[in-house]
Amino acid sequence: MEQSLDNPAVGVTAARQSVPFAVAAQPGGGLLRAKLAERLFRSATARLPLTVRYPDGRVEGAGRDGSPVMVLHDPRGFFHRLGTARLIGFGESYQAREWDSTQLAELLAVFAAELPRLVPAPLQSLRRAFDLRRPGGAANSLRGARRNIEHHYDLSDELFELFLDETMTYSAALFHQNPLGRPDGGFATLADAQCRKIDRLLDLCGVGLGTRLLEIGSGWGSLALRAAARGAQVTTITLSSNQHDAVRRRADAAGLGDLVDVRLMDYRAVQERYDAVVSVEMIEAVGREHWPTYFRALRRLTAPGGRIGLQAITMPHERMVAAAGSQTWITKYIFPGGIIPSQTAIDSESQAAGLHMLHDFSFGRHYAHTLRLWRDRFSEQREAVAALGFDETFRRTWELYLAYSEAGFAAGYLDVHQMVFATD
Missing domain, CATH: 3.40.50.150 (Vaccinia Virus protein VP39)
Structure with a gap:
């Protein structure tokens, strides 16, 4: 039986029961959100001390030698999850092997330090309307x-x-x-x-x-x-x-x-x-x-x-x-x-x-x-x-x-x- 990472009732204990801890297929729809997420992400990373590598050879970001590198294996999947589920999608995309980094903590520290400024203030005010609520x-x-x-x-x-x-x-x-x-x-x-x-x-x-x-x-x-x-x-x-x-x-x-x-x-x-x-x-x-x-x-x-x-x-x-x-x-x-x-x-x-x-x-x-x-x-x-x-x-x-x-x-x-x- 395959379990879904998109089901909040399913947790890491599934793996202990020898059940495949699998990532669900990409959710349908959300094209506009994915495009917005890509635009915001690329705008933010352009000024952050990190490097983003794309499958087509593109390299973006303000990183220098020694800066953490984020390797996007599946940009479409990453931006889809990011647009659909925001930071939850960011994490799920890593679980799904859509991106990697050999300097994972250093990369995440860059994002954490800039978290309040990653999203423009007008959009931050909409957070409550789109955030997923915790299950009862x-x-x-x-x-x-x-x-x-x-x-x-x-x-x-x-x-x-x-x-x-x-x-x-x-x-x-x-x-x-x-x-x-x-x-x-x-x-x-x-x-x-x-x-x-x-x-x-x-x-x-x-x-x-x-x-x-x-x-x-x-x-x-x-x-x-x-x-x-x-x-x-x-x-x-x-x-x-x-x-x-x-x-x-x-x-x-x-x-x-x-x-x-x-x-x-x-x-x-x-x-x-x-x-x-x-x-x-x-x-x-x-x-x-x-x-x-x-x-x-x-x-x-x-x-x-x-x-x-x-x-x-x-x-x-x-x-x-x-x-x-x-x-x-x-x-x-x-x-x-x-x-x-x-x-x-x-x-x-x-x-x-x-x-x-x-x-x-x-x-x-x-x-x-x-x-x-x-x-x-x-x-x-x-x-x-x-x-x-x-x-x-x-x-x-x-x-x-x-x-x-x-x-x-x-x-x-x-x-x-x-x-x-x-x-x-």
């Missing part, structure tokens, strides 16, 4: 939240093991700074950088011997295990059955099973109070309509005098507002139900819940470096990815996802923060 089934209700988490995190533990370091930490690492202020170190130091990030947040929240700690969003247990190793009594919750079982196994193997209570449950169902509550890159999966509930829960679950530690990806507020409710390539194929908050939104929602911020530290460049290491590792493991049952289109989907994310942080379009809040 992607909402993060109690049932929907678990389904959305399973869509991504329950793909295959073996898949994530192929590109994460031995700590199995799937969030921004914190590297040492080199003299130029840029993250330093390669994959061999990634585990150390992940532990540095975790320890920093635990230190800020005062987690130590006897601390009753709640972690919202377990991942594969790296934070819970490091907190337990300090003597904290850890409760960690997740909606991923794969991760629940993995954390349980890892805690027992480390001899920390009596200090780590792993629960398969939603944060809204937790009733106890804790000395500290931490949540690393989980707010992005909460959903904008549930942010008030999320921040009220953080306050409710924190004992008097306790601390709340968040690590959150952020985006500019105006871009967040513009994208709210719209279907994007990321929400269609990678994180259904997700939305990245702005720092403004976090400030507003936390204050409304009665929290006040004690500390804020941003390290977006470090996330770009983390993602580069993951993407390099993922690309090196293409044969192992295929051996797990994931096809070529799935591989291109994830390479684009990792490069897309890396580009956002490299261009400054995205950032990541560690924040600490108090309830008093």
Whole structure:
């Protein structure tokens, strides 16, 4: 049975079931939109520091030696998808092998840096009228939240093991700074950088011997295990059955099973109070309509005098507002139900819940470096990815996802923060 990339109900899990993750035929119609998309694209790329190569030998763009190169294999297909589905079509065209680049993240970083100016202002005002809306089934209700988490995190533990370091930490690492202020170190130091990030947040929240700690969003247990190793009594919750079982196994193997209570449950169902509550890159999966509930829960679950530690990806507020409710390539194929908050939104929602911020530290460049290491590792493991049952289109989907994310942080379009809040 062949699945379609144009069906929002079909996600990357299709490949895990050995079902062809195939791109649908070009949608009918849309000739005028394709022509407009081509005109806008060529006008934009003519002034961008990149090079576009066409099958007929044409070369366009303002790139020089060393600039990223975009190779269009099928211009007609590319402009058709771009005109019909805009940025979703841009991504789907890559999945469909209609264009390529050997410098994918660098190419996407150029587009990300210029995103607000790529489309003329008069046309930007029409965005809402033409944007695809998110399907109702992607909402993060109690049932929907678990389904959305399973869509991504329950793909295959073996898949994530192929590109994460031995700590199995799937969030921004914190590297040492080199003299130029840029993250330093390669994959061999990634585990150390992940532990540095975790320890920093635990230190800020005062987690130590006897601390009753709640972690919202377990991942594969790296934070819970490091907190337990300090003597904290850890409760960690997740909606991923794969991760629940993995954390349980890892805690027992480390001899920390009596200090780590792993629960398969939603944060809204937790009733106890804790000395500290931490949540690393989980707010992005909460959903904008549930942010008030999320921040009220953080306050409710924190004992008097306790601390709340968040690590959150952020985006500019105006871009967040513009994208709210719209279907994007990321929400269609990678994180259904997700939305990245702005720092403004976090400030507003936390204050409304009665929290006040004690500390804020941003390290977006470090996330770009983390993602580069993951993407390099993922690309090196293409044969192992295929051996797990994931096809070529799935591989291109994830390479684009990792490069897309890396580009956002490299261009400054995205950032990541560690924040600490108090309830008093």
